[in-house]
Amino acid sequence: MPPLNDPAAVEAAVRQAVATTTASDIHTHLFPPSHGRLLLWGVDDLLTYHYLVAELFTFAPRELTTEKFWALPKTAQADLVWEHVFLRHGALSESARGVLTTLSALGLDVAGRDLAGMRRWFAAQKVEEYLARVFRIANIDYAVMTNNPFMAEEAGCWKAKLPKPDCLKTALRIDTLIVNWPAAAKAMRAGGYKTTASPGAAAFAQARRFLAEWVKILQPVYLAASLPPEFAYPSSAVSSKVVDKVVLPTAKEFGLPVAMMMGVRKGVNPALGDGGDGVGESDVTALQHLLQEHPDAKFIVTMLSRVNQQELCVLARKFSHLHVEGCWWFCNNTSIIEEMTRMRLELLGTAFTAQHSDARVLDQAIYKWAHVRTILADVLAEKYRNLFTAGWRPTEDEVRREVRSLLGGAFEEFCKK
Numbered sequence: 111m112p113p114l115n116d117p118a119a120v121e122a123a124v125r126q127a128v129a130t131t132t133a134s135d136i137h138t139h140l141f142p143p144s145h146g147r148l149l150l151w152g153v154d155d156l157l158t159y160h161y162l163v164a165e166l167f168t169f170a171p172r173e174l175t176t177e178k179f180w181a182l183p184k185t186a187q188a189d190l191v192w193e194h195v196f197l198r199h200g201a202l203s204e205s206a207r208g209v210l211t212t213l214s215a216l217g218l219d220v221a222g223r224d225l226a227g228m229r230r231w232f233a234a235q236k237v238e239e240y241l242a243r244v245f246r247i248a249n250i251d252y253a254v255m256t257n258n259p260f261m262a263e264e265a266g267c268w269k270a271k272l273p274k275p276d277c278l279k280t281a282l283r284i285d286t287l288i289v290n291w292p293a294a295a296k297a298m299r300a301g302g303y304k305t306t307a308s309p310g311a312a313a314f315a316q317a318r319r320f321l322a323e324w325v326k327i328l329q330p331v332y333l334a335a336s337l338p339p340e341f342a343y344p345s346s347a348v349s350s351k352v353v354d355k356v357v358l359p360t361a362k363e364f365g366l367p368v369a370m371m372m373g374v375r376k377g378v379n380p381a382l383g384d385g386g387d388g389v390g391e392s393d394v395t396a397l398q399h400l401l402q403e404h405p406d407a408k409f410i411v412t413m414l415s416r417v418n419q420q421e422l423c424v425l426a427r428k429f430s431h432l433h434v435e436g437c438w439w440f441c442n443n444t445s446i447i448e449e450m451t452r453m454r455l456e457l458l459g460t461a462f463t464a465q466h467s468d469a470r471v472l473d474q475a476i477y478k479w480a481h482v483r484t485i486l487a488d489v490l491a492e493k494y495r496n497l498f499t500a501g502w503r504p505t506e507d508e509v510r511r512e513v514r515s516l517l518g519g520a521f522e523e524f525c526k527k
């Protein structure tokens with residue numbers, strides 16, 4: 111491939127590569143269609159996404175209490191979100207715009223605002239074909255799920271060996287084990303493991319047996335957990351001991367990375383359900399100590415607070431067994447995605463994963479990837495313009511190679527290390 115000797119040709123190559131390179135979606139909340147209602151999809155699930163429920167209550171009249179809302183059927187809940195967030199207040203938030211991006215990409219007439227007509231269209235879709243259609247439009251080759259053995263309904267689906275399409279990979283999600291040992295011990299005890307509420311060596315050994323069983327059932331890409339801002343390591347807290355005695359030994363035994371999502375303050379407003387979680391600044395030294403103490407482990411990390419992003423990038427420069435990924439949750443907004451992507455390119459080159467969709471509703475993968483590709487194209491176009499000015503002449507293949515790195519290639523290289 112000849113080098114690109116013209117800045118306009120470089121920019122065109124960047125935009126073409128970002129628009130057409132397949133992404134790997136390394137963190138989602140999707141489920142196999144065989145798991146039934148666990149897989150959310152369609153316009154009513156889009157409209158009742160917990161981000162939009164929280165936004166509804168920033169507009170809703172006082173007489174609409176959360177109790178009344180949760181007592182309504184899903185279509186009535188969706189009607190309220192549609193009326194207040196979209197029709198009465200203009201759909202200007204990232205998650206509201208996302209619904210519109212998705213519906214338009216599916217070829218639906220968003221300008222017509224015909225919710226009933228859109229419902230009829232979704233009712234005619236077959237979930238297996240629709241999942242393939244969403245992946246095609248979003249241009250993703252696979253999505254890593256969030257698979258929680260402590261959620262009885264989901265555990266039952268895996269134990270029943272229900273079918274899973276190859277485009278869905280698994281992640282073994284173990285928040286409960288780390289942040290709520292009594293509840294985890296109770297659940298494991300119910301499964302025949304001798305795990306006591308006050309953990310000791312024997313209980314930790316049983317918990318390792320539990321994890322080993324689930325690694326065999328799920329064959330996960332990684333172990334994963336979200337952690338509160340207060341998570342400290344090392345510390346006298348049970349969470350630190352569980353990481354040391356259960357999580358890391360299992361990760362090392364099976365050669366699995368540990369994905370940590372740091373900084374979520376769970377249940378700030380429980381009345382909002384999944385939408386009630388908040389954010390807090392994490393102590394990045396907890397991650398630094400993990401990296402220093404465990405050079406033989408691999409860590410994939412995203413942090414929820416905008417404040418933590420630079421420290422996280424600097425740590426990734428210091429430790430090659432740390433991989434930075436995604437603009438998580440409250441960072442998944444145009445302004446913050448742009449800032450984080452620019453910072454990460456400047457500090458890490460292409461040694462990070464630009465985004466995960468975190469899609470809880472299948473259809474969201476369409477907008478989450480469309481929105482980040484627009485931002486990534488603009489940021490990369492500027493970075494390549496700067497390189498051109500410095501005399502660098504990339505080829506089209508090199509530009510495509512760098513874009514693929516940012517959209518899953520660097521992650522796959524890291525996992526293979």
Ligand code: FIX
Nearest residue numbers: 139256336371384439468470
């Ligand atoms: O912990 C997580 O995986 C979070 O992404 C979710 O709990 C959260 O509700 C979410 O979906 C954010 O986008």
Ligand code: ZN
Nearest residue numbers: 137138139468
């Ligand atoms: Zn998530």
